[in-house]
Amino acid sequence: MACRFPGGASSPERLWDLCANGQSAWSPIPESRFHAESWYHPDKEHLGTSYVKGAHFLAEDISRFDAAFFNLTADAASTMDPEVRLQLETVYEALESTCFRHNHDSLLRDPDTLARSFLTGNGAAMIANRISRFFDLRAPSLMVDTGCSTTLTLLHLACQSLRAGESDMAIVGGSNILLNPDMFIAGSNLSLLSAQGRCFAFDARATGYARGNGIASMIIKPLIAQSEMEIPFVLQEAQEVLMRECYEMAGLDPRDTGFVEAHGTGTQAGDIIEAHSIGRVFVLRRSTDGLAGVIKAVMAMEKQAIPPHLNFESPNENGAFDALNLEDPPQVGESEENEEELLDQLAFTLGQRRTRFPCTIAWSGSSITEAYATLDAPGLTTQRSMRVPRVGMVFTGQGAQWFAMGRELLDAYPVFCDTIHEADACLKSMGAMWSALEELQRNAEESRLNQVAYSLPLSVAIQLALVDLLRSWGVYLAGVTAHSSGEVGAAYAAGAITLKGALAIVYIRGETWCGRWSF
Template sequence: MSTSTQPYKQDPIAIIGFACRLPGGNHSPGKLWDFLEQGKVASNNVPKSRFNVDAHYDGSHKPGTMRPPGGMFLDDSVSLECFDAPFFSLSGADATALDPNQRQLLEVVYEGLENAGIPLETIDGRPVACFVASFASDYGDMQNRDPEDFPPNIGIGVGRAIQANRISHFLNIKGPSVTLDTGCSGSLVGLDMAARALQTGQATAAIVASSNLFLNPHHVVDNRGTMGKAHSPSGLCHTFDALADGYIKAEGVGCVIVKRLSDAVRDRDPIRAVVLGTAANSNGRANGISSPSAEAQAAAIRAAYQNAGISDLNDTQYLECHGTGTPAGDPTEIRGVGDTFASTRDPDKPLIIGSVKGNVDHAEPVAGLSALIKTILAIEYGANAHAIVQEADMEHRGHYINSIFPTDEAGVLGNSETAKVDKPHTIVLSANDASSLKSNIQSLINHLGNPRVRLRLPDLAYTISERRTHLWHRAFVTTRTTKIQAIDFTIGKKADEIPKIGFVFTGQGAQWPQMGKQLLEFFPWIRSILDELDAVLLSHGHCPQSRG
């Protein structure tokens, strides 16, 4: 028996699609990048649709009150009450019992599949894996306060263990389906599990998703004055900043669709980035079970690079950090990063670090996906987003990222330059109802009107016709340019009256003499068609002439 001495090398995986809903109105990756590029920070005001913040926060920080003044929430354009239950094959009763986290996951995963150009029928019954990171179920806690008014199927509706299975059930995908909870690292641990499932052949593709909704303030109410400094009394996340005083809880939903790189190339999928290596570990017996460890973080980074087959860490230009803005977490993370990169780093080529939490704060299990999506966008746009840091004190300041994504190792396809197109192409849009169809038309027009967007009309027509799920309500436009308006689309309409249907079983030939003659005499429309066809035949010559 021989033992291989070759070091383990992870197969690269391609991120072929992603979607997100984050605070600040960032309900798509494109909106998120615009938001980051402008250096904006999401509002920390609590919308009335969540809870009455005045009943829980007064700024005193007394036991029994909220430590932070609010949170960062999805804005009102994302309605947690509205849900297209029939589209997801759910009854009204089941939808009522469904945790809004599950509703958001279904919608965002569908958006992610559309972003990847994967029609639902192409994965139906296939070994596609699903890994969902979960952290809390505010909806379930709220339902438990009034058990006599439980809706039917509440157990399945609010159970966190069912979140991944809900997606697998709707899509009818047959790969591993796992809901996991590792706290704030959950979604990147899910990505690591997806990479293993792809490498071992358990799955041909994988969905990694997470949702975090802030429906109840009890998570941030300091009942005994022992909450410590995890949550920010200033209401902002001052990542790597001398003002760091904790993080503020945020909502968020995100997903990525991944495949083996070789499969993605074969299937001509849109490769947004390539993940060369992932790693996950534990602190073991650290100073405290919840305390971060610089040593464990450094070990995870080195393991990810080793699994990727990368020996020169100096090739890394940017590192997206966890960066929670806590007095304990930031210095520990910086120490772990420094222990990994500083010894061989050229002083003239500093490692750029950042964290998306300064802009949209900490969505807990979704945090890893938010950071990953930001990093992919930075690669695609070839720029670094504005980090929100006011007064950094790096000598005294700094959970870890389980997966490292060097910006120089990622591959990107797309964004071709605009070219003149003479040949017309047909663009077909579809939706589950008429209202959604109009929204889809307007979304496409807004996208094409964005000066950042550069694409070729043939690519657009192909993607929408061949890489989209075709639904019942449809509209189309035939065009030679991407400059289109809503009025240009033809929308299929139902007839005002139900048409009358007649069945004629004529058999072989006429059933009585001069049957065809009577048909022409009683139905002028039929005669006009025959006359038109007769004229076409006569125009070709050498044809027998008919006699009326």
Template sequence: MPSTSDTAAHAGPLRRAMETIKSLRAELDAVRGARRIAVVGTALRAPGGIGDRETYWRALAEGRDLTGELPARRRAVFDSGWDGLLSRGGYLDDVFGFDAKFFGISPREARSLDPQHRLLLQVVWEAFEDAAIPPASVAGSTGVFVGITGQDYRQWAEPEPNASWLIGNGHCFAAGRIAYTLGFEGPTMAIDTACSSSLTAVHTACRALAAGDCDVAVAGGVSLVLAPRSTAEIQRTEALSPDGRCRPFDARANGFVRGEGCGAVVLKRLADAERDGDRVLAVIEGTGVNQDGPSAGFTAPNGPAQTRLITSVLASTGLTPDDIGYLEAHGTGTPLGDPIELEAARAALSGGNGRTWYVGSVKANVGHTESAAGVLGLLKALLCLEKRQIPRQAQFERLNPRIDLGDSGMTVPTRTIPWDTASAGRCAAVSSFGMSGTNAHVVLSPGTDAPPPGAAPSAPGGLLVSAHTEPALRALALRYAEALSGPDAESDYAAFAHTANHGRTRLRHATWIGADSAAGARAALTALGGGTDDPRLRTLDEAEAVPAHPAARAVHPLPHYPWEQVTYAIRALGDD
């Protein structure tokens, strides 16, 4: 029997060992916690006039095909090089309009600026608006990560390119201009991994946040089809659908269609977002990137590499395959690529317990938006989590016979499915694979429904409206008035006003709406928008502070800034 002295002798080291284990566990929990990233704001442009999350969701829920023929105006601006090309695709309505003065850019510089860079500036601004975070309030600690590939605009260079042309088209300047314009001083980079560029940008942003390189990050990507040469080159590979329809996973799949788009997400460490009272739209549980390495060909997908990536991301999060209820696949609609991808996903995500889980691809709706594809897929997955629904897969009738789902439980939805997280898993995964061989994968969990710290804001006594110009001020006033006309306007008014007063950048032309109700604010906003008088309207001097407001933070969706889109193009549409 051990003596009392022996027991005491062993107690000290044992206690120290237990304390060390406890400390190491705390450090591990802190590291894992730093890797959980909150999505606090989003913005996007997609074909079919899509300009925000709600219109995007409606198009997805309705299974709409948003592709169409190349706009005639696009042909008119450039040349006849489009003749004979497969020109059907997912095109944005306006790629030449840009509110250059808002960003302090001259007409000459604007004409030299790639429309992809122009679009990124506006979409990133809208993402911070959506997050209710004025960019100046986080300027020193914000990083910028942009996925961008094409440089079609360079083909329309002026006879003697100048410095504005040089810095208006290089990839690095797409990210650098955002940081310069908004005053951001965190890590800033443009990323080109072909089709996986924007999801790789999200991955890189999350790693920068986890490492403490920045406290806020904006990540996303853009892709525009501005010249015929790149389409001609892709067409020669026979990768494009001859009938201009993208049919992921379908027996009729015969290639993809080119698409255009832009998306951005504002990210913070989850602990910081909760501390700051941010609205958390979704939580990024884990991300990863790897490379195909040797495969059937340089641009051919590598199924085992895709499986390894998905498995490694899950392992880093502590999640299991059973936690994944939906996979937003790369899904380009090629008869060879889709079977390889779904076999890889099946190997990584099938838990073997008979559960049903779903797979889809937004490319059937918008086309393959290339360097923007990953972020648009991420936003679709985020919306599925938010709405607790999985929309039917557009363009899908019958499974590609080369795809063997077996008993994996993987299902392509043919109708909108209520997301029962108890049976299908609570998380969504997103895959994006680059033709260069770079694969990216992200796992999301639902956002938090908890109210921000502190009491809900009381009646604010007024509402601030500000814009860069008087016409934009009137346009924004009318947008606010329309937003305050819904059935919940009165109950939401305090949060609406708090967001407008403190979550938006105050611009040159500012008007205070002295109203403590939604009805009063709506009437005054309508008068402001129509250029008529109302006793509740008061112009604020630049130095005059917004009246005091309760300190509790509230975030309420507001209409985006009404850009004054002046047309800038190299050829006939130039504007002086």
């Protein structure tokens, strides 16, 4: 998962912190978007203006974008909808870990300056395909707009695609950036928006919903059955039918649900309908929209805690909360986490699950707290490597072998294990009456590794398997040096001999040493 939300919520973890601390990301409409006063009028009946004073905006500069990183020209990037640019970023981030609104109007108002790449950066048909093109995805790619339920409709379609075997993995994303007053005016004309620009869901003060920026991406795979789907309907009966159908399809009992992420529009009509339909289907505790709600729900399960409900003071009397078995939001709980395990996970993730870029940072830390402090330090600078590192290796001769050498690698890395199996087959084809794989798995008392006939081929087999493992990671040696039998492994690493040739050298040498081979 990856996201960009107001209040500095630039990741699922930071979104959780925002929700868990009950913080609001509301702000007056910034001048950088449009001159709000020119379009403001307090009268809801006044057409062509907006009575909204604020909303929820991203703090970051939405014009900033690394076009070169995504292989885009300056012309293509400059005319691309900011939502598409941010979606590219979040999909990339989501893939590393595992509902569009367009700026058509702003650009089309001056056809004389319409850029050549306008359509490819803003056309509805191009939005999802921008993601497909950059990541070279070949499965179906589509853009959907069903209003507030857009991203959840996409999540539903993605799940269907996975169940049907049409795809092995799916990317679901949505974005919304407030660039001009148009939708504020349109919403004001229908009295849909909260004048304060704040949403008071299920609260007596509810007067309308609040608008906000948001970008979210999620990667899903066919692993766990979906236990919840929320697609709001106008009619209470339709909402109830849909929720029950979803639970029946998943084979789950709604009564076992302890948490429901609601739409929570903050409108008098919408809150009442939703509260009644939820209360009739579930016996539950809690309430929000689209992928933002899904990400929050996932984080709540990971943290084993439920965040407080922002802007809730007193229940909407028309919602009949007492009859619906709804409880006030509980306090956020704390989950216990082993710091050593977290540090190990962090090191593994950064080392094995992140793309290697030309600019890198190297640091050391013995705790999560120290790691965070180091990464946040102002003096930390990146180093750019202008060339591929030159790696050399020294291959030892006899004397370093021991009974359990390479044992963990056999279980951890298939490439290493495959080479040992290949070495085993080669040795048997030369007349060996024993198994290399079995010898490497004997205990200290039974091991024959200190006998020359075994130590020579087995030590070199381990060296050959290590070379193959490094090659599988893209590590190729620029130079080698060696001693005694290690010269055989070095010759293999340099490409001078084959695996079978290397094993033939050490096997025959061992047999000759023991007097079992003569020329």
